[in-house]
Amino acid sequence: MGKFKLGSLFGSSSSTKTQDASDKKKEHRKSFAGFASASAFKNKNGGSNGNGVKPALPAVAETAPTEAQKVNGEQTSRMVALAKKITNDTEKLEAYMKEHNLAMPSFDVDSPGDFPKLPEDIKQCREEIKFATKELGLLAQGPRESLRWGTWDFLEVLALQMINHFGIAKLFPADATITLAELQTKTKLDAINLARLLRMAMTNGIFREPSPGVIAHTAASRLLAEDEALQAWIGFNCEDIFPAAAHVIDAIKTYPEATSLVQTGFCFAFGTVSKEPMFVTFGKDPERARRMGRAMVSLTGGEGYEVSYLVDVEGGGYDFSEIDAAGGTLVDIGGSHGFVCVELAARYKRMKFVVQDLQKTVDSAPKPICDDPQAAERITLVAHDFFTEQVTKDADVYFFRWIMHNYSTPYAIKILWNLIPALKPGARILINDHCLGEPGSENAWDESVMRRMDLVMLALLNAQERTEAEFRELFKAASPGFVFKGVTRPKGCRMSIVEAVWQPESLAAEAAVTADAVDEVKVNGDVVGGDAVAVNGAVVNGDAVNETAAADESDEVKGDSTKGDVDNE
Numbered sequence: 001m002g003k004f005k006l007g008s009l010f011g012s013s014s015s016t017k018t019q020d021a022s023d024k025k026k027e028h029r030k031s032f033a034g035f036a037s038a039s040a041f042k043n044k045n046g047g048s049n050g051n052g053v054k055p056a057l058p059a060v061a062e063t064a065p066t067e068a069q070k071v072n073g074e075q076t077s078r079m080v081a082l083a084k085k086i087t088n089d090t091e092k093l094e095a096y097m098k099e100h101n102l103a104m105p106s107f108d109v110d111s112p113g114d115f116p117k118l119p120e121d122i123k124q125c126r127e128e129i130k131f132a133t134k135e136l137g138l139l140a141q142g143p144r145e146s147l148r149w150g151t152w153d154f155l156e157v158l159a160l161q162m163i164n165h166f167g168i169a170k171l172f173p174a175d176a177t178i179t180l181a182e183l184q185t186k187t188k189l190d191a192i193n194l195a196r197l198l199r200m201a202m203t204n205g206i207f208r209e210p211s212p213g214v215i216a217h218t219a220a221s222r223l224l225a226e227d228e229a230l231q232a233w234i235g236f237n238c239e240d241i242f243p244a245a246a247h248v249i250d251a252i253k254t255y256p257e258a259t260s261l262v263q264t265g266f267c268f269a270f271g272t273v274s275k276e277p278m279f280v281t282f283g284k285d286p287e288r289a290r291r292m293g294r295a296m297v298s299l300t301g302g303e304g305y306e307v308s309y310l311v312d313v314e315g316g317g318y319d320f321s322e323i324d325a326a327g328g329t330l331v332d333i334g335g336s337h338g339f340v341c342v343e344l345a346a347r348y349k350r351m352k353f354v355v356q357d358l359q360k361t362v363d364s365a366p367k368p369i370c371d372d373p374q375a376a377e378r379i380t381l382v383a384h385d386f387f388t389e390q391v392t393k394d395a396d397v398y399f400f401r402w403i404m405h406n407y408s409t410p411y412a413i414k415i416l417w418n419l420i421p422a423l424k425p426g427a428r429i430l431i432n433d434h435c436l437g438e439p440g441s442e443n444a445w446d447e448s449v450m451r452r453m454d455l456v457m458l459a460l461l462n463a464q465e466r467t468e469a470e471f472r473e474l475f476k477a478a479s480p481g482f483v484f485k486g487v488t489r490p491k492g493c494r495m496s497i498v499e500a501v502w503q504p505e506s507l508a509a510e511a512a513v514t515a516d517a518v519d520e521v522k523v524n525g526d527v528v529g530g531d532a533v534a535v536n537g538a539v540v541n542g543d544a545v546n547e548t549a550a551a552d553e554s555d556e557v558k559g560d561s562t563k564g565d566v567d568n569e
């Protein structure tokens with residue numbers, strides 16, 4: 001029986017041997033961190049990601065003149081170049097809006113909550129304005145000031161948290177004003193706290209005070225009153241993620257390896273260390289779970305996450321036509337109510353689909369799964385826990401969307417292992433997640449969203465977004481039978497498609513590793529794999545994960561997952 005020591009992946013060099021135990025644990029995490037090579041930094045300022053977008057905010061201050069510093073052939077300071085760029089792009093945006101009779105952006109209560117869908121070049125102008133204003137602001141502040149006051153951003157979150165929690169925006173109509181005194185009678189907040197929180201929020205365009213002591217709505221405060229998904233998003237972020245983030249330091253100091261679901265910042269924040277993962281905590285509190293489900297609707301309803309990106313082959317989506325022609329099968333693991341398969345089935349008319357999720361999720365799926373009978377008859381829902389051996393054998397594709405980023409490497413390996421007994425040679429494994437690029441290779445906005453999401457995964461689940469190298473390592477760690485094919489990313493989409501193919505003949509080249517063969521894999525002294533699977537005290541595929549599954553099954557946790565929301569575990 002082959003023994004596969006994960007420790008070997010973590011570079012057990014002689015220098016490692018001299019490290020103390022704590023450093024070794026950090027090494028465990030670092031080995032998958034995919035630190036960028038020095039060469040990756042060299043062309044950062046001029047680099048572009050796969051979408052051809054130039055990063056507008058260089059991670060390292062520029063020393064050589066760049067395109068942005070040459071305006072009309074003149075050499076100018078970075079600040080002036082940015083200011084001119086902002087003017088230029090703003091004028092283009094304004095011209096487009098005027099030409100199409102669109103409302104100009106404003107804080108006014110009647111202003112739209114979102115920009116309309118813009119053509120690519122105008123959308124790009126808008127993006128550039130956002131990046132350039134941020135960079136110009138940082139330059140104008142200077143490093144000391146931006147560090148000093150940037151640290152206080154959490155106080156803006158505090159004000160938002162309180163206003164959202166106490167539903168202040170809903171207490172008077174959008175088209176009315178209200179005195180602070182009257183508003184106070186409608187809340188549990190005392191007069192001083194109400195006023196100070198509102199006035200803090202006003203510095204961010206949330207509410208306004210047209211005359212002393214009189215409060216009026218703005219476009220942003222109106223959204224806080226009317227948009228339930230946004231309220232849930234703010235609630236989940238401010239009341240669950242914010243405390244979890246504040247406790248990451250405790251979690252990491254106590255458990256530097258940071259892989260366990262029960263040793264997270266979240267667990268430290270809410271008193272559940274070594275007791276239960278976040279999913280279980282939410283499963284016990286339907287209101288909180290429902291809020292998270294709705295929050296995910298708000299997140300994934302946004303641009304850049306639509307399933308259409310996966311389906312649109314012409315735009316860089318995945319091409320399943322070969323599998324379709326052969327009438328092959330795709331298994332969507334953790335596929336919720338099957339909305340991805342419904343979209344795929346609309347394009348591919350011969351393929352068959354199996355949507356796997358936990359029992360209660362399957363039970364609560366719409367019946368029929370969609371209106372088109374030709375598609376519906378090709379989609380089957382099956383209850384399956386991905387921490388157990390795969391039940392759908394010999395499929396052509398095993399697909400994971402928004403699954404792997406919820407798990408640290410030991411858990412993710414376990415999920416992959418569980419596929420192995422079901423895999424036929426040539427089976428494709430697709431992971432649809434963020435794939436982190438080299439620092440500075442994204443446009444500044446996408447980079448910031450993806451890196452923040454990565455830290456959210458840390459705070460809540462000790463999980464992570466992954467780089468291409470980390471995905472490659474993940475497959476390799478699971479089994480040499482998984483041959484990594486690469487990563488593609490549809491244009492305009494934040495999510496990537498990571499592909500590996502099962503080639504059991506590759507096993508012969510290295511030590512044979514199969515799900516059956518792996519009965520003892522150790523990560524920092526904890527056994528991962530086989531029957532007894534424990535990761536730093538958190539049992540994987542044992543009680544803790546089963547509890548996780550139980551929590552996942554809650555309808556409230558599911559939220560509106562049928563609409564394509566994610567992370568509604």
Ligand SMILES: C[S@@+](CC[C@H](N)C(=O)[O-])C[C@H]1O[C@@H](n2cnc3c(N)ncnc32)[C@H](O)[C@@H]1O
Binds near residue numbers: 386401
């Ligand atoms: C983040 S959501 C992703 C849903 C869907 N794939 C998508 O793209 O939106 C995670 C899904 O995994 C399911 N899930 C969680 N734990 C599971 C387990 N152990 N086995 C099977 N499904 C699970 C949840 O019920 C949920 O539907």
